[in-house]
Amino acid sequence: MDLLGLANYAVFMAILIGIYALLALGLNIQWGFTGLFNAGIAGFFAVGAYASAILTSLPASGRLGGYELPLVVGWLAAMAAAALIAWPIGKICLRFRSDYLAIATIGVAEIIRLVIRTEGWLTGGVRGVTGIPRPFGDLDYMPSQIAYLAIVATLVLVAYLLVERQVKSPWGRMMRAIRDNELAAAAMGKQVEARRLQAFVFGSALMGLAGALFVHFNRSVTPEAIDPMIATFLIWIMLILGGSGNNRGAILGAAVIWIIWSVSELLTDRLPTEVAVQAKYARVFIIGLTLQLVLRFRPEGILPERQPGAPPHR
Amino acid sequence: MKRKTIAGLVGAVLGAAVVAAPAHAQDVKIGLMAAISGPIAALAPPMAAASKLAVAHVNEQGGILNGGKLEAVLGDSACNPQNATDTATKAVNIDRVLAIVGPACSGAVLATANSVAVPAGVLLITPSGTSPEITKLADKDLVFRTLPSDDYQGRALARTLKARGIEKVAVAYLNNDYGKGLAESFKAEFEANGGTLAGYSGHEEGKASYRSELATLARGGADTLVIFDYGDGTGLTILRQSLENGFFKTFVGADGMKSEGLVKSIGAQNLDGFFVSAPVGEASASLDNFNKAYKAAGENIDAVFATTSYDAAFLAALAIEKAGGDKAKLAESLRAVAMAPGEPIMAGEWAKAKQLIAEGKDIDYKGAGGDHEFDAAGDVPGKYAFFKVSGTGYESVADMQ
């Protein structure tokens, strides 16, 4: 057996897990710590992806872009753009119970998708943006993958440390108090809305960054990347499985679910042709069922939230 | 504990993969990346079946290289780049495929080429990615397609309509890379030839009603509606609602509309005014071969992208045979087997091709879906015919220029 091939696959999987971990961390800030049901992750992911793509890509006729700015600028812009979109949405929707926010964010993600598909002058429309630089992209396959993994891993680590610090600060304690106790939330009044908005915007910015990392990895982006199945619902399942309210849980959930999702295909590939196509639909069934089983038997996730003051989980 | 868990999981997964993938030394694998789930799910099963037919032909007629078995690994690219790159990475690294047939959607092709196939040096032949962006890829000559970029067909269709005396049309296109690409090139060519567009509008898939769009298009006064969409999808709805409301007299579609399901659903008696263009091979004997075999396999011969899927897999096999299994020579070998000059090879003629290659003779594959004379970018110029509905299927009425 070819170990090099397996290693290549593992590196690739790790890169995607890193990108999903960023999305899950972003969602954890919104849902895990604050209780905000964002069902439009794909929208913020897309905004970040396109913002960075437009700013850093090679020039192309018929659309905005070709500024060839440095990557860091693109990534910062991705976070800023996602945050900028999140702000008015949060402003409108955070007053309501989470179901409304869920529906509203699905709607917003859908509008973002339609704008990206239709406004060719801005985003290249259905053809997307190509010619996006990838750091260390000129190296050979393996070194280039490893270099990209290093970048992604570093950013995940930085994001993790930042979020952990934030959560352990008075801000984080307050957010949890608000989430767990509506009365306390009401008593704190206006400030609560501001704090929730901060969490929503901060989480969305991380999602934007994940989008940027994704497009630089693929060197291209098209509207198909904004598929709610893969860019919204899978993230939810990752967070719930890993343990919402626990940042390590979010990262672990991203790893476990992506491995299940990816490896389940290796298994269905071994099936005879007649059932192989059917088995691909069954994969969607399995994801749905996994969610049910987690909710039923391990609703707190693999790594449950640590209560402040309680001994750390082992 | 977390690191241990992850390490454990990864270990278990890799272990499972090792056990699950026994490889025989002589066997060769290619990856089939169909968009089985996702927005164009309806197109995927016939495409996968066509590619598998090519693989079956290879194995029935002497196998590949030294009597090895050609194996097709079926992956789901789901029409999105996340799944496509994942499934391609597995195909390339775990299954060690030498070539990839697919992915189906252009966005997935771009991402897969950029982040998997080209860096890993694997040949990629897409049977349905039509975006002009694919032409522009910096692909080290590893990315090919067995159907023309949208550009050709749109322009050919525009010229054909003009030649048939149609001066004024309305265009309804599906807002994806396929529909929009065709619509743009059609528009440019039709207007350049002095035609008038009385209406031009895109639509999103999956809406329950398109009557208001159609009414608005009809208001332009054209008798002909050009539909760039899929006959197994929204195109069917558009055509039905136009017919039922009497918005237009004549309907013209591109290859995506050439669906037998559409004829079955609407009824041939209602489709007198419905025409489609579709790519055809010069040697139509090749298409006949394919149709016969495909029908015998229980499939519908008018399925969209079936011929191109067959050709992509067959070409991949030919290239591997020619290159003697050497990955580095695949691109060069593909050009050698697909392009003139050489002894013509029709669809299904694997044994003959294998023998000629063994004898060191040059061959030229004439595919079911076209002759596949690749240009420098790995694109093929299209040859098209104009079809009308006949019985439960389609019948060619004219060649197109």
Place this chain on the structure above:
Amino acid sequence: MSFLEFLNFHLVPGIVLGSVYAVGAIGITLVFGILRFAHFAHGDMATLGAFIALALVTAGLTPWAALPVAMAAVAVVAIVVDKLFYDYLKARPKIMTVMASLGVALMLRAVVQVVFGVDPRTYATGIVRPDDYFGILLRDRELYTLAAVVLIVVGLTLFLRHSRWGKAMRAMSDNPDLARLSGVDNRKVTMLTWAIVGALCAASGFMLGINNELQSMMGWQVLLPMFAAAILGGVGRVEGAVLGGLIVGVAEEMSIFILPAQYKAATAFVLLLLILLVRPRGLLNGKVL
């Protein structure tokens, strides 16, 4: 554009589409009002109903005879889904149930895809040209659709207003704790609600199918317009859901006058965001949960 054109190609299609949305939105509003969560599997349940009816039509029934059978079948499915996947979550935050319903949506869709495949299908082949009623063009199936919607709405309203269990459902929607104190068995009400909601799902899926084609994603694609309709009308209000459905349907067909056709799908969301902004209780003063 003549007035008749406006009626035939914009208003009437909008009303037909809106009626289908309305039937779906009634189900959503009932779940929202009585069981208090956003049911994301609603669209895919509608798909399932449409395909069950298709199986019956293939077996030889006429479409309109298949409808009641499909409604009964999906009613049972809805009750089973509740027992298996929602019921045990009722003591936990409602959002867990919302998430579970998302999982159910994926599972139902996969079942439809495995059993019926992914090709578009129709109940009947051929096309139906409309009849002319004093210049207004209508097809029989559209008339039947409108009649069925009216029948459903009137029947449901009478049931909720005047029957013992209909009142119990309203009481649960109004004040669940007090309903329990009054001796209303909430398990029975929940079951009854799911039976009605399942039947409504099947009806909306069927109507969508008979006016167009059936495909495995059809329900998911109309889920958000239906949610928009339910919230627009006011959560928990049956008559609000009907009004909301009609508004969303007509607005989608009219959007062509203002926006490029690609943005048609966005109409419902824009309406939804606007209503949340200016009048979160909806037009008919529903609940804000």
Place this chain on the structure above:
Amino acid sequence: MALLDMKDVRGGYGDADILHGVSMTVGEREIVVIVGPNGAGKSTAMKSVFGLLAIRGGHIVFDGEDITAWAPDRIVQRGICYVPQVDNVFREMTVHENFEMGAFLRRGDLSAAYDRVYGLFPDLKAKRKNLAGDLSGGQRQMVAMGRALMLDPKLLLLDEPTAGLSPKYMEQIFQITRDVRDAGVSILLVEQHAKQALAFCDRGYVLATGANRHEGTGQALLADREVAEMFLGG
């Protein structure tokens, strides 16, 4: 023998106990009031009767039968009805429908029960088709009591029926409570307005920190110096 007999009841909503031993009785045709400072466990004590909290000690006997830890719907059928402090009407249903829901468990002819309720609350007769949510606070309280009386209970539990009402309405509610008692129903109620409540009740209990503090007739408690100082603000 008393209609309701609570003995040394302990329990709470979650894991922590709120009641640390509460005992009280309610006799036939008696109005008993529970008063005490905030957080004394007044409402909790009442809810324990109705099976709304986890009881970890003691007994509740009603009409000769031990009903400790029964589920509310069973208790309702046994003849105890409960009127919560807030959200105690179906706002989107008419007054008449509210009464109808109150009698949900009863089959057969309800005209006698309607007559009795409309007899007790004549004001509501004219408003029977109005939505309960559109009524004034006092009228809503009447609807809530009427709903509970539709099952013809032997014991009625009222949780702060006068909260937020004007003195005029408070007086009216007290008067109605007496009328209900005179119609043969025993009443246990929790009250914030301790002075007024003690003045009109038959007997009263003073609770503090989840346990009995004082008990006696209303007049006796009003006269008690300690009660007056500690709980009634002089």
